[in-house]
Amino acid sequence: MRKKIAFKPVTLLLLLITFMSFAKEDVKHEESGSDLKTEIKEYIQHHLLDSYDFNLFSYDNGEKHFGFPLPVILWDNGLKVFSSSKFHHGETVAEAGGSYYKLHHGKIYKVDGPNGEIIEGDHHHATNEKPLDFSITKNVVLIAMVFAIMFFMFSRMAKSYKKNNGMPKGTGRFLEPIVLYVRDEIAIPNIGEKKYKKYMSYLLTVFFFVWIVNLFGLTPIGMNVTNNIAVTLCLALITYLITTFSGNKNYWKHIFWMPGVPVPMKIILAPIELLGTIIKPFALMIRLYANITAGHVVLMSIIGMMFIFNNWLGSSLSFLLAFVLGILELLVAALQAYIFTVLSALYFGMAVEDHDHH
Amino acid sequence: MEELFGGFSLGLFFWQAVLFLALVFLLKKFAWKPILDSVNNREEGIKNALEAAENAKKEMENLQADNQKLLKEARAEREAMLKEARDIKNKMIEDAKEEANEAAAKLMAQAQATIQTEKKAAILELKSQVASLSIEIAEKVVQDELSNKGKQEKLVESMLGEATLN
Numbered sequence: 001m002r003k004k005i006a007f008k009p010v011t012l013l014l015l016l017i018t019f020m021s022f023a024k025e026d027v028k029h030e031e032s033g034s035d036l037k038t039e040i041k042e043y044i045q046h047h048l049l050d051s052y053d054f055n056l057f058s059y060d061n062g063e064k065h066f067g068f069p070l071p072v073i074l075w076d077n078g079l080k081v082f083s084s085s086k087f088h089h090g091e092t093v094a095e096a097g098g099s100y101y102k103l104h105h106g107k108i109y110k111v112d113g114p115n116g117e118i119i120e121g122d123h124h125h126a127t128n129e130k131p132l133d134f135s136i137t138k139n140v141v142l143i144a145m146v147f148a149i150m151f152f153m154f155s156r157m158a159k160s161y162k163k164n165n166g167m168p169k170g171t172g173r174f175l176e177p178i179v180l181y182v183r184d185e186i187a188i189p190n191i192g193e194k195k196y197k198k199y200m201s202y203l204l205t206v207f208f209f210v211w212i213v214n215l216f217g218l219t220p221i222g223m224n225v226t227n228n229i230a231v232t233l234c235l236a237l238i239t240y241l242i243t244t245f246s247g248n249k250n251y252w253k254h255i256f257w258m259p260g261v262p263v264p265m266k267i268i269l270a271p272i273e274l275l276g277t278i279i280k281p282f283a284l285m286i287r288l289y290a291n292i293t294a295g296h297v298v299l300m301s302i303i304g305m306m307f308i309f310n311n312w313l314g315s316s317l318s319f320l321l322a323f324v325l326g327i328l329e330l331l332v333a334a335l336q337a338y339i340f341t342v343l344s345a346l347y348f349g350m351a352v353e354d355h356d357h358h
Numbered sequence: 359m360e361e362l363f364g365g366f367s368l369g370l371f372f373w374q375a376v377l378f379l380a381l382v383f384l385l386k387k388f389a390w391k392p393i394l395d396s397v398n399n400r401e402e403g404i405k406n407a408l409e410a411a412e413n414a415k416k417e418m419e420n421l422q423a424d425n426q427k428l429l430k431e432a433r434a435e436r437e438a439m440l441k442e443a444r445d446i447k448n449k450m451i452e453d454a455k456e457e458a459n460e461a462a463a464k465l466m467a468q469a470q471a472t473i474q475t476e477k478k479a480a481i482l483e484l485k486s487q488v489a490s491l492s493i494e495i496a497e498k499v500v501q502d503e504l505s506n507k508g509k510q511e512k513l514v515e516s517m518l519g520e521a522t523l524n
Contacts, residue, residue: 154389161396201386230371
């Protein structure tokens with residue numbers, strides 16, 4: 001108890017000193033400080049974006065890069081495939097099959113010629129034509145990697161069952177409780193004993209996929225798949241499609257003609273319920289996207305603060321904060337996978353529920 | 359919202375959809391189905407084994423109850439048999455006693471009868487012996503008396519003398 005009381009003034013003092021020194025630094029290096037802040041801000045934004053090359057880190061003030069280029073696949077009056085090294089990290093215009101392309105804020109735009117420029121409209125939005133882009137980006141590479149890891153891990157687990165007469169071995173021992181958790185705590189309570197089986201493949205895959213991908217996002221390689229709206233939209237869309245196509249008579253009846261309420265209410269409720277079917281997966285999409293993006297932004301900002309403070313106290317406090325937040329993000333990685341799976345299971349359960357009690 | 363969907367990339371969506379769906383189907387075939395089947399089989403096996411054990415236990419209990427019942431019955435039977443045996447024994451002893459008594463009484467009676475006859479015969483024999491003895495004595499006495507003339511005469515005289523008195 002005494003220890004706690006003693007701790008509080010010390011913390012307060014430390015915070016005070018931090019802010020004071022922060023203010024002092026700000027005054028002293030106003031110019032360079034704001035430069036650093038802008039740089040960090042840009043770095044974070046860049047980090048959150050997908051990219052066309054597999055860049056592990058840059059050095060010499062971002063002029064030299066360590067990594068490798070990835071193939072760019074475009075559909076622009078015919079298939080065009082070329083290496084992203086042609087962009088030279090966004091500095092040059094790439095030529096492919098008589099057309100010219102340039103990178104702008106992490107997106108490929110078509111430009112007129114070898115010296116073509118991006119024409120910026122309102123709010124820095126490029127008005128140039130965008131070709132259909134099916135490039136193997138960094139995120140696609142990571143998705144493929146997770147694909148390979150998961151396939152390798154779980155097919156090996158399945159084989160170990162066969163070899164050991166129905167008992168898991170090695171990684172299977174660790175993974176089996178998680179698989180069983182998804183079955184017993186997520187699928188069966190939400191969907192029901194009778195109907196859960198056909199949804200198990202999707203629920204297990206989505207759970208492990210989101211989890212592993214989130215964990216990869218926390219590694220220093222710095223790849224975040226789930227902070228791309230395209231990825232979460234894809235997952236939410238699959239959940240929506242499965243829900244819609246497995247909806248039974250009762251499910252649709254509860255949407256279009258809610259039993260047990262007066263007729264005017266039924267008419268009012270129908271559009272609300274119909275909208276609800278779309279809002280549910282939409283929330284699923286936003287939740288996963290926002291949680292991971294926010295986590296990354298906050299974590300990277302705090303790491304950036306280390307460089308802004310540039311003194312032993314502020315930097316070490318930022319480090320401590322970043323460390324704690326990193327642990328929290330580790331939890332969030334699993335939690336978001338769990339929430340996505342539980343809610344998907346819940347929606348499937350709603351779609352197949354038999355309303356015997358009515 | 360614009361920021362949100364400004365970051366949307368059709369290419370990434372396409373690859374995610376393709377890879378993810380492929381992953382779902384591949385894992386379904388090569389991982390989830392075998393894993394869940396194995397787990398189900400194992401769980402079923404454990405459930406069955408537990409049920410079998412429970413049944414065996416119940417059977418054991420039944421068997422024990424049967425044994426107890428049999429033991430009880432056997433004990434009761436033994437008890438009954440012992441009781442019967444005791445009764446029979448008692449009855450036999452009773453009977454034997456009675457018979458013995460009867461036989462003894464009969465024997466007594468017989469013995470008494472024999473004794474009576476023997477006694478009679480003995481008395482008769484005694485009588486005859488006494489008679490013969492008396493005759494013999496008398497004979498000897500007479501002989502002795504007769505061998506002495508003087509005594510004979512004296513006797514006769516005394517006898518006579520007595521006779522005349524009558």
